[in-house]
Amino acid sequence: MQNFTKESMLDIINILEKKLQVLPSKKVLEFEVINPDCCSSTYAGNVREVQGKQYVYRGYKAWTDLAQSLNCRMLTPLVNSKNTIVVRLEKLEEDVSFHKSVTEKEEKYGVNSIFSEIHKMEEPAFASHYLRALQNVKIDSRVRILNLGVNSGDEFELIQKYSKNFTNLELVGVDYCVSAINEAKNKFENHPNVSFYAHDVNDLSSLNLGEFDLIISVGTLQSSNLEFNPLFMSIVQNQLKKDGAMILGFPNCRWIDGEMIYGARVKNYPFSEMGLLYKDVMFCKKYLQQKKFRVTITGKDYIFLTATSIKKAIL
Numbered sequence: 608m609q610n611f612t613k614e615s616m617l618d619i620i621n622i623l624e625k626k627l628q629v630l631p632s633k634k635v636l637e638f639e640v641i642n643p644d645c646c647s648s649t650y651a652g653n654v655r656e657v658q659g660k661q662y663v664y665r666g667y668k669a670w671t672d673l674a675q676s677l678n679c680r681m682l683t684p685l686v687n688s689k690n691t692i693v694v695r696l697e698k699l700e701e702d703v704s705f706h707k708s709v710t711e712k713e714e715k716y717g718v719n720s721i722f723s724e725i726h727k728m729e730e731p732a733f734a735s736h737y738l739r740a741l742q743n744v745k746i747d748s749r750v751r752i753l754n755l756g757v758n759s760g761d762e763f764e765l766i767q768k769y770s771k772n773f774t775n776l777e778l779v780g781v782d783y784c785v786s787a788i789n790e791a792k793n794k795f796e797n798h799p800n801v802s803f804y805a806h807d808v809n810d811l812s813s814l815n816l817g818e819f820d821l822i823i824s825v826g827t828l829q830s831s832n833l834e835f836n837p838l839f840m841s842i843v844q845n846q847l848k849k850d851g852a853m854i855l856g857f858p859n860c861r862w863i864d865g866e867m868i869y870g871a872r873v874k875n876y877p878f879s880e881m882g883l884l885y886k887d888v889m890f891c892k893k894y895l896q897q898k899k900f901r902v903t904i905t906g907k908d909y910i911f912l913t914a915t916s917i918k919k920a921i922l
Contacts, residue, residue: 609639616652627677727909744915822853823855826857899917
C-alpha cells in the first residue's frame with residue numbers, strides 16, 4: 608500500500624492519477640496518511656512530527672476535495688494505527704450520469720430517469736445557498752411566486768418548510784416534462800395555492816400567468832434548446848413585477864455515479880471550464896442592475912444570482 612508522509616500534494620496527485628488511469632471503474636484505491644484527528648487548528652501543508660516521524664498534515668476536507676477532483680467517491684477511511692489512516696477512493700463510473708442519458712428528450716428529467724434520483728436539497732452545497740437566497744428576497748413578502756423548470760417541485764418543498772405563511776403564497780411551477788409535473792401535483796395535491804403546468808418556457812405568454820413578485824429558475828434557462836439572453840430579458844420584462852425579485856441557479860457541477868462533482872463541463876473540454884457559466888451570470892447581473900435591481904452572487908456547486916428591486920428606495 609502507498610504511504611504518504613512528506614510528499615507534496617502535487618506529487619500525490621501525479622501518483623494517484625497514474626494509478627487511476629489503469630484502475631477499472633468502481634474499484635478502490637487506498638493509501639496511508641497521517642490521521643487528521645491527531646492535530647487541531649492546523650492548515651494543510653504544515654509538517655507535524657508524530658512519534659519521531661514527520662508527516663505533511665492534511666485534513667479530511669483536503670482528501671474529500673482530492674477525491675472529487677479525481678472523479679472518485681471518498682469511502683469511509685480506516686484507522687490503520689494510532690497515528691495514521693487509510694484513505695479509500697472509489698473510482699466513479701462516469702457513464703452512470705444523466706448527462707449521458709439516452710432517454711427521450713421529454714423524459715430525460717422524468718420520474719423514471721437518472722435525474723429523478725438526484726435530490727439537490729440533500730446536498731448542503733445547494734440547500735444552504737438556496738435557503739440563503741430565499742432569505743435575501745424575504746420569501747414571506749413575495750405573494751406570487753413562479754418557478755421555471757420546477758420539475759417535481761423540490762424547490763417548493765423547501766419554501767413550504769421555511770415560510771411562515773405558506774398558505775398565503777401563490778406558487779406556480781412550469782416544466783415541459785409531463786411525468787415530473789404530475790409528480791409535483793401529487794406532492795401538493797392538498798395545497799390549492801400551488802399549481803403546475805406542463806408547458807414550454809419558450810411560450811410562457813400563452814399561459815397568461817400575469818406578473819410575479821418572485822421568479823425562480825434553477826438550471827433551466829441555460830438548456831441547449833433555449834436562447835438564453837432573449838428568453839431571460841423577456842421573462843424580466845413580461846413576468847416579473849417592477850418591484851419583484853429573482854433567484855437564478857446556474858449549475859457549476861456534474862452529477863456522476865451518485866456524486867455531485869464540482870465544476871461546469873462543456874463539450875470539447877476534458878476538464879471543468881466555466882467561461883460560459885460566468886458569461887451568463889454576468890449578463891443577468893448587468894441587465895438586472897440596469898433595471899434597478901440589487902444583485903448578489905453566491906454559491907459554489909450552484910451559482911445563485913439573487914436580485915431584489917431597489918426602485919422603492921429610489922422613489
